[in-house]
Structure formats: structure tokens, C-alpha cells
Amino acid sequence: xxxxxxxxxxxxxxxxxxxxxxxxxxxxxxxxxxxxxxxxxxxxxxxxxxxxxxxxxxxxxxxxxxxxxxxxxxxxxxxxxxxxxxxxxxxxxxxxxxxxxxxxxxxxxxxxxxxxxxxxxxxxxxxxxxxxxxxxxxxxxxxxxxxxxxxxxxxxxxxxxxxxxxxxxxxxxxxxxxxxxxxxxxxxxxxxxxxxxxxxxxxxxxxxxxxxxxxxxxxxxxxxxxxxxxxxxxxxxxxxxxxxxxxxxxxxxxxxxxxxxxxxxxxxxxxxxxxxxxxxxxxxxxxxxxxxxxxxxxxxxxxxxxxxxxxxxxxxxxxxxxxxxxxxxxxxxxxxxxxxxxxxxxxxxxxxxxxxxxxxxxxxxxxxxxxxxxxxxxxxxxxxxxxxxxxxxxxxxxxxxx
Numbered sequence: 001x002x003x004x005x006x007x008x009x010x011x012x013x014x015x016x017x018x019x020x021x022x023x024x025x026x027x028x029x030x031x032x033x034x035x036x037x038x039x040x041x042x043x044x045x046x047x048x049x050x051x052x053x054x055x056x057x058x059x060x061x062x063x064x065x066x067x068x069x070x071x072x073x074x075x076x077x078x079x080x081x082x083x084x085x086x087x088x089x090x091x092x093x094x095x096x097x098x099x100x101x102x103x104x105x106x107x108x109x110x111x112x113x114x115x116x117x118x119x120x121x122x123x124x125x126x127x128x129x130x131x132x133x134x135x136x137x138x139x140x141x142x143x144x145x146x147x148x149x150x151x152x153x154x155x156x157x158x159x160x161x162x163x164x165x166x167x168x169x170x171x172x173x174x175x176x177x178x179x180x181x182x183x184x185x186x187x188x189x190x191x192x193x194x195x196x197x198x199x200x201x202x203x204x205x206x207x208x209x210x211x212x213x214x215x216x217x218x219x220x221x222x223x224x225x226x227x228x229x230x231x232x233x234x235x236x237x238x239x240x241x242x243x244x245x246x247x248x249x250x251x252x253x254x255x256x257x258x259x260x261x262x263x264x265x266x267x268x269x270x271x272x273x274x275x276x277x278x279x280x281x282x283x284x285x286x287x288x289x290x291x292x293x294x295x296x297x298x299x300x301x302x303x304x305x306x307x308x309x310x311x312x313x314x315x316x317x318x319x320x321x322x323x324x325x326x327x328x329x330x331x332x333x334x335x336x337x338x339x340x341x342x343x344x345x346x347x348x349x350x351x352x353x354x355x356x357x358x359x360x361x362x363x364x365x366x367x368x369x370x371x372x373x374x375x376x377x378x379x380x381x382x383x384x385x386x387x388x389x390x391x392x393x394x395x396x397x398x399x400x401x402x
Contacts, residue, residue, distance in 0.1 A: 024048045025064040025395075029072035031377060035347035035362040037340055039379070042068070047369040050395030054365055065400070067373045071384065073343065074363050075120025075145075075370035075393060077350035078324045079257055080215070080236055080313030083110050083124040083133065083147065086321075087273055093318040094277045100129070107133050111144030113322035116399055118372040118388035119145050121351075121360055122324075123313075125180045125215060125236075126150030143398050146370075148354060150215065154181035154203070157194040161202030164195075168206040179207045180215045184223035184237075187264075187291045188284030191219025191240055193226065201230035208233075213355065215257075221245055228252045234353060236313060238302075239295045246301060250308040255353045258302065260295040261330025262323065263315035264288040270319040299335050311353045312346040325385040332382040339379045369395040373402075 025047050032040045032055070044063060046053045086106040088095020107129060114122060122145045124130045130149035137144040151174050154167045159181075168179050183200050184193050200216070204227070207214040216227040219239045227235050228248045234255035238245070249256050267274055267288055274280040302310055314320060314327045328346055331337045351361025359368045371392050376384030391399035 024053075026062075027065045027072065027371075028063045028068050029070070029373070030068040031071040032363060033071060033073040033340075033343060033378070034364060035074035035344065035351075036364075037344055045072070045363065045371075047392070047395050050369055052363060052365055052367050052369050055363065065373075065390070067390065067402075070373040070375060070389065070402075071377055072363070072371055072373050073378070074347040074361055075372055075391070076118050076325065076328075076346045076385070077121045077312070077354065077361060078114075078119050078314050078316065078327075078346075079123045079234075079311055079350050079353055080259065081110075081114070081122045081124050081316040081321070081324070082127070083107050083114075083122065083149075083321070084127050084129055085317035086110060087270075087318045091273055092277070093270070093274050104129055104133065108136075108142060108144065110321040111137065111142075111147070114316075114324060115143055115145045115391060115393065116388070117322045117324060118374070118385065118391055119324050120370040120372070120391065120393040121146040121148075121354070121356070123148040123178060123215075123354060124150070125315075126152060126176070126178075128152065128174070131175050140396075146360070146393070148177035150178045150180035151176040152180075153217070159195045159199045159203075161199050164199050164203035165206040168203055168210065168212070172207075172210050172212055176212070178213045178215055179203070180217070182217040183227055184218045184220045186279060186284075187219050187237070187239055188279045188281075188287050190287070191223075191237075193218075193220050193223040197226040197230065200226045200232065204230045204232040213353075224249070228254050234311070236315070239291055239298060241298055241302070243301055246305045246308055250305045253309070255309045255311050256302065257311045257313040257353075258295060258299050259313055259315040259327070260292075260299050261314075261327040261334070262320050263317070264292050264295070265326075266317070266320040266323070273319070296334055299331070299337075303335065303337055309349060309353070310345055311350050312342070313350075328385055329382050339382050342382065343378060343385075369393075 027045045084107040126149045134147040136142045213233040218224045224245045236257040348361040351357040373390035374384045375387040378384040
């Protein structure tokens with residue numbers, strides 16, 4: 001019954017906001033970060049019919065929302081979540097005997113807390129039920145981030161090029177926004193490459209021919225290199241990437257999505273809830289703990305590649321939904337990444353990686369009105385991104401807690 005009560009509660013929380021029905025609203029921002037690296041102060045945004053109509057330098061006149069003491073920026077984007085992953089009634093990450101309805105309601109809860117945390121768009125990597133959740137959110141009643149999904153992920157370790165092509169065709173026919181396949185084992189198993197370079201190339205070429213993006217799970221150096229050489233769209237993880245691998249991705253224009261601040265930490269924090277499920281054994285947890293320093297060192301080296309397109313994804317699963325901004329905070333505090341670069345990665349650069357940069361990821365006239373307000377200045381205190389007090393998606397207000 002908990003999931004049913006939660007869904008009723010979240011709908012009640014969202015329904016009363018009167019601005020959701022207004023065709024035009026105005027927002028004063030004390031500080032505005034446009035998502036592309038620009039900073040403006042004391043400006044007023046006008047939102048009309050779900051899009052940003054104007055942004056003007058003025059401090060006078062009445063406005064619908066006065067955020068003169070807050071920072072306004074684009075809605076954040078996470079390119080890698082598992083929106084349906086949850087802890088069940090037994091407290092475990094692989095709950096038994098759940099109905100499809102229960103699973104969907106847990107996914108709806110995850111979508112809600114993610115949106116309330118300021119993430120207005122996410123890419124789920126990925127399960128079949130994501131399709132129904134995506135469509136429900138798109139209908140405009142169920143509160144959640146804009147959702148893209150891979151529907152499933154290909155993990156066959158003996159894949160042939162023909163099998164890769166068939167898989168790509170299958171998931172696209174089922175409605176996938178992006179194609180995901182594994183080119184290496186997990187970090188818990190050492191991260192070695194699992195499919196041939198020929199299979200990697202076949203899968204990426206098939207997706208590209210169908211005008212679909214590909215997300216490649218690759219920890220080991222050879223898997224990262226194989227994906228970059230094949231012209232694959234994006235590599236996720238890359239924990240064992242060498243300087244040469246990072247330079248190759250930069251040269252090839254491959255988007256790189258390292259996950260350094262949430263995924264392993266969340267597993268360790270919730271060890272008792274994962275232990276004993278699949279490869280979540282004692283050795284796997286030791287590998288993840290050791291991998292935190294490994295990934296941080298890799299990320300610091302990646303920052304030295306000036307043309308490498310480092311995007312922001314968390315690999316959020318059960319226990320991490322709604323905590324997505326931890327990744328951004330960790331990148332800035334632990335690696336020394338400039339706060340502006342980290343914010344751009346989670347906004348306009350992520351929008352580009354999702355093929356949505358003409359509509360989201362930046363605050364400018366004509367763009368979708370996806371924006372948040374945070375208490376503080378994230379350029380001087382990146383933890384302000386975890387103090388979200390206002391969330392608007394497509395011109396509709398979902399949170400207003402000033």
C-alpha cells in the first residue's frame with residue numbers, strides 16, 4: 001500500500017500549484033546561469049506557453065515569482081539512471097513477488113523525487129516498463145522528468161556482428177530513444193572487454209544508420225578504445241581508460257560519461273540491501289571501494305583533455321534517486337573541476353548528448369521553460385545544487401518552496 005499512498009500524495013502536492021495553468025509568468029532572478037557558461041544578474045524571464053519568451057535586464061515592476069535572492073539555472077539533466085530500480089517491501093534491491101503495478105509505482109516515485117531534486121530530464125538505461133512511464137509523464141499529468149530510455153541493454157558476451165545488428169533493430173522497433181550495450185564486464189568483475197571490436201563496430205554502425213545514439217558500457221581500456229575507434233556515440237564508465245584512450249575519445253568526438261560520485265558510493269552505503277544479488281558479493285564490494293580512487297584519478301586526467309566532451313551521468317539505481325546532484329558536487333569538490341564546467345556538463349552539454357540541445361539545457365528565448373531556482377550561488381558553493389526550492393518543466397511549476 002505504501003506505493004499507492006505515495007502516488008496519491010505526490011499528485012496532491014503537484015495539483016494545487018496555480019501557475020501550472022497560467023499561459024504567461026514572469027520570474028526575477030538575482031543570478032541567472034544560462035547553462036552555456038554565461039552569468040547575468042538581476043534579470044526577468046518571461047515564460048509564455050511553456051517556452052522562454054524574453055530575458056531582460058530590469059529590476060523593476062511586479063513579477064509572478066521573485067527569486068532576487070536565489071540563483072536560477074536550467075533544469076538539470078542526468079544521462080544515466082535506472083528509473084525503475086528500487087528497494088522493495090523486503091528492503092532489498094531485487095524484491096521478490098512484486099506485481100507489475102507495484103513496480104511501475106515505485107518507478108513513478110523515483111521519477112517524482114528526481115524531478116523534485118531539480119532534474120527535469122533523464123535518460124534511463126533501461127527497462128521495458130520505461131516506455132509506459134515515459135508516455136505517462138509525457139501526457140502531462142504524472143509528475144516526472146522528461147524521460148528517454150534504452151528499453152533494455154545487450155549483455156551477450158559472445159555477440160556476433162549480426163547479433164548486434166539484430167539487437168539494434170529490435171530495440172528501435174520497440175520504441176528505444178537510445179541503444180545500450182555492454183562492451184565490458186562490470187567494475188565488480190574487473191571490467192575486461194567482453195565483445196569483439198567487430199561486434200562493437202557493427203552495433204554502432206547499425207544505430208547510426210537508424211539515426212539513433214549508442215551508449216557503450218566500457219570499463220576496460222580496450223573496450224573504451226574499441227568504442228572510440230568504431231565512432232560510437234558515447235562511452236559510459238571508463239574507469240580504466242588511459243590517457244591515450246581519453247585523447248582518442250576527444251579526437252573522435254565521443255561523448256564520455258564517467259560516473260564517479262554516486263554509483264559506487266550508493267552501493268557501499270546500501271551494501272546490506274545489495275549483497276548476495278548477482279555479482280554483488282564481498283569481492284565485488286571490495287572492487288567498488290577500490291574503484292572510487294581509480295575513477296577519481298581517471299576523471300582528473302580526463303579534465304586535462306581540452307576537447308573531451310565530459311557529460312554528467314550518475315548510473316543512479318535503488319537508493320540514489322533524488323540524489324543525482326551528488327555527482328556534480330563530488331566532481332567539483334573532489335576533482336577540482338570548475339563549478340561552471342560541471343554545471344554546463346549537466347545542462348547544455350548533456351542536452352547536446354541527448355540530441356535535445358535545440359529545446360532544453362539552456363535559458364534563452366525560444367527554449368523550453370525547464371528551469372530551477374536554488375538557495376545559494378553554486379559557482380562559489382556547488383552544494384547549492386542540492387538546495388532546490390523551485391522546479392519548472394515545460395512552463396509548468398512542480399515545486400515552489402521558498
